[in-house]
Amino acid sequence: MQYVIRQFTPDDTEAVVALWEACGLVRPWNDPRKDIARKLSVQPELFLVATDPEGADRLVAAGMAGFDGHRGWVNYLAVQPDLQGSGLGRTFMAEFERLLADMGCPKLNLQVRAGNEQVIGFYEALGYADDHTVSMGKRLIPDA
Template sequence: MKIRSYQTGDQDALIALWDECGLLRPWNDPYLDIERKLGVQPELFLVGVNGDQKIIASAMAGFDGHRGWVNYLAVAPDKRRLSLGRQLMNEAERLLIERGCPKLNLQVRTGNLEVLEFYRKLGYVQDDVVSLGKRLIQDQQ
């Protein structure tokens, strides 16, 4: 897998990957998520492509000056267990460290035990915090 930054022509294939991986939610418009990310640290919007340049993985990283974040980590279901997710996370971590990021935070949906185990194997531990959120802009009516 080759890892590169997102390119404009990637949009439809990337959203199809996210859909295939079960990452889409009705309250988040993926087109708007991509548009927003392209306005903030687009170089941290990573895609993994195979030899045919087909998108098989993604990670949307960011650094707010205090913590790093990764969203939309996805690996095509037929490409899992090949260390592609690990490769993407390693690249995201490397890019965040370059920017002076001291800690990377993740949010994993409750009950997603397979993903929690994936991150545990990468050295992530559960913090003793409660994640809170407040929608400021409604993507869907």
């Protein structure tokens, strides 16, 4: 199957939110539509989606990347559950790595929720390793 990876467009919003929900990425404290709007204001070229040209352009994967001048990040990488294991996630990560390296990004970071062993295994197979750091956060703008 040849998927088409392209930049996100606003018309993709509802399909992306549905994909994130199907993959268990949405949390009550993060409004996915607000997260999409925020991403479109900063490096929108690093918000990618994949469609299945044989399935009426069904959106099958999506992910966001960013580079702050020090580190790159990948967020909200999701592949339709029935296509997980197909290589599409690996293809997305390779594209993000290429785009970020082209921007001069020296290191790529990502976060995986503790206990999500399947996803941790996926990233380990791609050469990612636990940095032995603690991720901390503070909400500056509540979404609720």
